[in-house]
Amino acid sequence: MVSVSLYTLGCKVNQLESEAIAHAFSVQGFRVLPWDRASEEPKADILVVNTCTVTSKAEQKARRVIRKALRDHPQAVLMVTGCYAQVAREALDALGRECGSDSLDAKRLVVVSGDTKSLLLDLPGFLAKTMPEEMALVSISQWLREKETSQTPVTERFRFIPGDFSLHSRASVKIQDGCDNHCSYCRVRLARGRSVSLEADQIRATLQALEAKGYAEAVLTGVNITQYRDTGILQEGALHLGALLRYLLAGTEYIRLRLSSLEPEGLTEDLFAVLGHPRIRPHIHLSLQSGSPRILEQMGRRYTPEDVEKGIRRLRVVKDDPFLGCDIITGFPGETEEAFEETYAFCERSGFAWIHAFPYSPRPGTAAYTYPGGVSERDAVLRVERLRALGRAGRQAYSRRWQGQEVEAILEASKESNPSFVTAVSDNYLKLLVPFPNQEPPPWGSAIRCRICKLPDRGEEFSRFDALGEYIKEESR
Numbered sequence: 001m002v003s004v005s006l007y008t009l010g011c012k013v014n015q016l017e018s019e020a021i022a023h024a025f026s027v028q029g030f031r032v033l034p035w036d037r038a039s040e041e042p043k044a045d046i047l048v049v050n051t052c053t054v055t056s057k058a059e060q061k062a063r064r065v066i067r068k069a070l071r072d073h074p075q076a077v078l079m080v081t082g083c084y085a086q087v088a089r090e091a092l093d094a095l096g097r098e099c100g101s102d103s104l105d106a107k108r109l110v111v112v113s114g115d116t117k118s119l120l121l122d123l124p125g126f127l128a129k130t131m132p133e134e135m136a137l138v139s140i141s142q143w144l145r146e147k148e149t150s151q152t153p154v155t156e157r158f159r160f161i162p163g164d165f166s167l168h169s170r171a172s173v174k175i176q177d178g179c180d181n182h183c184s185y186c187r188v189r190l191a192r193g194r195s196v197s198l199e200a201d202q203i204r205a206t207l208q209a210l211e212a213k214g215y216a217e218a219v220l221t222g223v224n225i226t227q228y229r230d231t232g233i234l235q236e237g238a239l240h241l242g243a244l245l246r247y248l249l250a251g252t253e254y255i256r257l258r259l260s261s262l263e264p265e266g267l268t269e270d271l272f273a274v275l276g277h278p279r280i281r282p283h284i285h286l287s288l289q290s291g292s293p294r295i296l297e298q299m300g301r302r303y304t305p306e307d308v309e310k311g312i313r314r315l316r317v318v319k320d321d322p323f324l325g326c327d328i329i330t331g332f333p334g335e336t337e338e339a340f341e342e343t344y345a346f347c348e349r350s351g352f353a354w355i356h357a358f359p360y361s362p363r364p365g366t367a368a369y370t371y372p373g374g375v376s377e378r379d380a381v382l383r384v385e386r387l388r389a390l391g392r393a394g395r396q397a398y399s400r401r402w403q404g405q406e407v408e409a410i411l412e413a414s415k416e417s418n419p420s421f422v423t424a425v426s427d428n429y430l431k432l433l434v435p436f437p438n439q440e441p442p443p444w445g446s447a448i449r450c451r452i453c454k455l456p457d458r459g460e461e462f463s464r465f466d467a468l469g470e471y472i473k474e475e476s477r
């Protein structure tokens, strides 16, 4: 039995695309191995590394994974795809040569650029018709070259719809790709191109299929979902994110919708008008990046701290104490101590329950790459640590506010060390541990009601969770 293994870096969109590729292989009878078991005998025959280009660290990690894979799997075929492959094909080809796979018959690394990634959904079908012993890279790279076209139709970017989510308990649906903004630090738009959207009725059909399969929640994801546009539905104008959500809620009965990151400029009255719906999760993650007006301007961001503050106030009106998270880049060129203190103070008064902070990473091909006023990595990392500590305190304060209250949650995996404990994610994004001392827990992926009872003390066995959840009942469909 031919086996395949995937290693994924980066965002939810990349995770979803890998899930779809894994599914495409499994339905063709290939054995899909978790990456950490790919080196166990019999080793994986086909490896896929789905890369990211958001930071230089992500690219360095991809290069390390590729080198190790070529070393540990001398017989395997390695395909490298994703955003780094889209913007640095030559560099990856050179890495392949550096690792001794330069002649065609010894060539074991094939770069499948990001915009042709969907070919990896069809490759299993081709390979399934090919005898294992002929599954050499020659045939695979020839097949890929024949299939590659200069212009990949937009629809190809939305073919990543896994029939099942073997790696995640909550489904996700890619509704949008690419971005029309020009943030000065961002390489994503160079890798994923202009913003494109999946037609609303296709999204609705996918959600109806997931609902029929018993999925209780779906994450709507994309590179910048606030730029969602579907010109096909409405007579006048285009369907934006708010109207899309109304359309999806009207076309489904039970499935809950969670939104992936939102650009603050997308916090419109049209969106607030639907966010209050009980089937939209009370969890909003903002790509904020800074709380300093000057730095936001230099980043080419399209909002001010005051705009975001107003948006946060509205979110806390339309939702009952929602879980609010944000992304922050520290050490952007020109970020003085004062500018950073503005960001810190903004995050402190906004009371975020999670702060995903990371140091600025200069990206070739971006405007900011040549900006003066660089900040030392040491200072950038110190600022990250201060924000992460603030985020941890915010999360504890948020969990304390919900202690004793009932929430809905999606069951995930049982704890290996003690199967009568099941992990779960609540509607307001708390990571829970739910004990089932006297009964069999409902199946993986089920929606349950539970009460937030005990918060972990430092060093306690379940301290990596936000709280213990006391099981009440399974949610009725």
Ligand code: SF4
Residues within 6 Å of the ligand: 178, 179, 180, 181, 182, 183, 186, 187, 188, 189, 223, 224, 263
């Ligand atoms: S909004 Fe800015 S940072 Fe985000 S993908 Fe678009 S250009 Fe990049």
